[in-house]
Amino acid sequence: MKQNAIALRDINKCFRVPLDRSTTLKYKFTHPRSTSRYRELHAVRGITCDIPHGQFLGITGPNGCGKSTLLKILSRIYKPDSGSMSIQGRVSPFLELGVGFNSELTARENVFLGGAVLGLTRAELRERVDRIISFADLEDCADQKLKNFSSGMQVRLAFSVAIQADAGILLMDEVLAVGDARFQEKCFDIFSRYKREGRTIVLVSHDLGAITNYCDRALLMDHGQIIDDGNPTEVTAHYRRNIGADSDRTATAIEGSTNVAPSRWGTQEVEVVGVRLLGPDGTPHQTVYTGQPFTVEVDFAVRTSVPEVVCGLAFRRSDGNTLSGPNSRTGGHPIRLSPEVKTGTVRYVVPDNPLLGGSYLLTAAIYDEHAARALDHVEDVLAFRVADEEGRLGFVDLGGRWDHTASSIDTMAHSALSTSQ
């Protein structure tokens, strides 16, 4: 009776990425023998996996591990090169919100269009369109064109349409990556409902917290293969240990800055010539761990002699919020430079990293002695990751300690009673 919703046997998918793409017939005719050079990208290798009905499966892994390709194979968008796949039931892929939406149409018209892409019929949608629009809080502008909507409104509409899908097997790719916290909460709510209803869900995500909280089972993929399969808590812990080890590429800037086009200003009297993040072992890393020490090193070169400088750093979360902006002046460490100094290195040592898991950007700057005039200010010079093996929620570890007392007297009820009188 209990049949698998999805059964995969030795699925392989290889992309041939042409090095010089010939999209004109002229090329084909003039180079009839050239089998055009290409690079083989073995995105999915020998995946075998059974997903029973009603299971909530999470797939995670580093970028380029093949998890999205696998999801597209399940969605029948890509055809595997070899292997067999059997799917029992109707499949609804959510690879993106609002697929098929057209910005020239009104919200109402888009409900019909987006719904049709999800496999809903006009009659089914006519019955639901008002509820869909009210769920998205868009009653007042149901007949306005989508292009006049804010991106938040568009996402809300797309989401209310998406949750109408009545397929038994749902395939989702990073749907959670969009939207604000409230929206994500809504998503999780829907996930719980789907789970209660016994639908089969495959979720591809980088959000290890979501995978631990919602999935019954998790797969960890790397280089196109499944390297771990089982309990979500264990699999995500495995992944956290792995990213640290995997991304041990040196993070040295400004030579080898990890960031795309940092913005930079200043008088250039003193220049920032290198920024590094050192792990506990004293070597450059791109990933540091919560609770462990790390050091930021800033190399500078003096072009025009200045008597004293202030070095400043800013640790910024990828969403742009600065979490900490220490500088050597407030830190009580004056950096005096005698006229013969040509180069030097400033160190900022964090003995016990309070940052929790996530991506961060580092800004490094050298200012004059009053911390007023920028000599060299380099925004977002370095991108790095913090890995937290325990997967705690939030930005920082406040380092608080837990304690509790217990009593046999119902003190809470007492106080509630006294205030209500």
Added chain:
Amino acid sequence: MMEVAELRPPDADAFEPEFPTRRDTHRRNFNLGAELALTQFKLKYTGSILGYVWSLLKPLMLFGIMWLVFSAFMKVGGSSPRFTMQLLVAIVVWTFFQEATSSALSSIAGGGNLIRKAYFPRWILVVASTVTAAMTFVINLTLILVISVPFGQLDLGLRSLLIPVFIVELYVLVLGISLLLSALFVFYRDVGQIWEILSQVLFWGSAVVYPFSMVSAHSATLAKLVAMNPMAQIIEDVRHALVTPHVPWTADIAGGGLYLVPLVAVIGVTAVGWVVFHKLTPKFAEAL
């Protein structure tokens, strides 16, 4: 006690897993195709002041020019009865052929996001594109009938009942060519240019702007050849069925069993289009 409000989606009825039947799948595919075709039809006219009038103006403009040059100045239609109407009907048929194939050409390449992010049979995009053009065609043809019949410009008869047959033949031809072109266009952008040239050749070789009798007067062999061209056959037979019986059926011009040639050609083109399209379908998502 505070009650925790549960956020319920609009349709929280108990869910029952279902297994898709063939019929169910067909119904959903049909629905998607219809929705896409209607949307394209609507979008074509949103934001323009004249809206649908453009779809009427374009063939009318072409008709006006062709009539002036070929009928008024060069008198090519002189001997053929009701040549003005013949010209108008032919141009409406041709405009459909031209617009349907050229819009379908980019239907797959232009539907990149849908193809990369959703699953449905890919030919639906091509069908939707051609159906959009067909809607315009049917409306235009109906308008011609409604306006021309009271003025006695059309000589209708029992033979006019064959019109739907020619329309179906025309649509199948358009669909076959569109499947072929749209699939090839994903991989070779030259197809767009090639088709522009080919359709020009076809335009002049299909007796659109001159009467078929001109070809027959020139050479009977040439007339037989032209009559085997499916577009020429469709246009001439529509003229016979709708405008005047004095224009012969192409079957009579071709003679013998040759009247089957255009039909075989239509089926052949469509079969080739279908096979090529299916062969290339799995590669669309990767190439776009």
